[in-house]
Amino acid sequence: MLLQINDVNKQYTNNKVTNTVLDHVSVSVKEGEFISILGPSGCGKSTLLSMVAGLVKPTSGTIMLDGQPIQKPGKDRGMVFQQSALFPWLNVEENVMFPFKKEMNKQEALQKAKHYLQMVQLSNYGKHYPHELSGGMQQRVAIARAFTMDPKVLLMDEPFGALDEQTRTRMHGELERIWLDTKKTVLFVTHSISESIKLSERIIVMGTRPGRIIADIPVTLPRPRRFDAPETIQLEKQINHLLKEEIDKVVKEELSYAENR
């Protein structure tokens, strides 16, 4: 196992009210897997990803990467956020080279940056500044930047959530191609069922209140996956059914809360 999330809990205490965000979550990730973490908002899927990144600490439980417990952020995990998080004062090349400091000379770093910019098909934009790029292009630069660190696992937190529909569809194709080429291990957080079916080998469905895993579904459909294939529609229905119960539960809870006031 490359990544082992063992019985992780996360609680926040606010005004003496303890809120359980994640409840006994365990996931095992094999090298080269593309796993989607799918769930409604508030199910703690982003918190889980931040924990793997080392940005948030679990209340209890452990996360092991390659046999080592995760304590803090590190270059063995690359992260792509919903906003590109590129640094506006650096041009595209400099952004992609950001993770390198002294471990290699500038020429080598530039070579690497160019390689990964080519991978995301932005070779001609190395000297541009982030504000000159579209949202989709910025996200591709962010992906290239995460790849230059050659991380053991790539963490993506709704990376296409802020893009328009057409751009998002193009980015799905792009990411699928990159993944097939590199076989990088990917943890992909999303709330879109179709996005998770399109991209992943495995879908981990999460429920809310408290955040926990309610299903772990392998996806074996041949690639490229068509959204209108009967198997795709069948799978989408199945996941929709799982999530519907969760959303109904939240609605019921909110209603009873409103009645008791």
Added chain:
Amino acid sequence: MQRIGKQLVFFVGLVIAWELIVRAGGWTPDVMPKPTDVWEAMKRGFSDRTLVYDLQASFTRLFIGLVISLALGTALGILLAKSKTADDTLGALILALQSVPSIVWLPLAIMWFGLNEKAVIFIVVLGGTLVMTINMRMGIKNVPPLYIRAAETMGSKGIDQFIRVILPASVPYAVTGMRLAWAFAWRALMAAEILSTGPGLGYTLKYASDFGDMSLVIAVMILIGVIGSIVDLLLFQRVERNVMKRWGLETN
């Protein structure tokens, strides 16, 4: 272009109206000079090189004072942003001092440094430092948390993160701080020069006033205003606009 055209018409109209009103009113130049009198005074000032020396002297003081206040303000701003204790104590003092016009320090400055350059520069430094400090502090406090999270996932922390992420991310605020520091320092300089010693634009204004030369007074006032707006428009606003655009803060 249309904007410049409107401005040209406005200012030419203003000068003509001024000339006509003073002529119609029949005031003498020692009460209310006409634009033509002011123009003569300006020409005289430049040809006998008084105003040239004044400009040199004023700009030297301003430059020294501004450099000191930008360096001091940046350092203090970083300190206040990084240390809660410093922010609660020194920060409160700086906010209080900000509401005291720096010129009121002149009597003390003269006691400490004498009636000379140093006293004037002290007033300029006071005028610029506080506003630079406040802006620098805001810049560092307002670095988007996303940048810091992203930097952390790329293995950048501590002093490396401060130099490569937090400082550059605070540049837009620092530029605004510089622009305001210049404006405050320029005003402080003029006030200090009027009340202290020459050469300098403020000193010449006071000198002209003592001799009842209102044409020269207005000429100096116009010089102060023109220089102030030229530096602001051509230097600071331009830099600020470029930075805002690059940093993606401009909405258009």
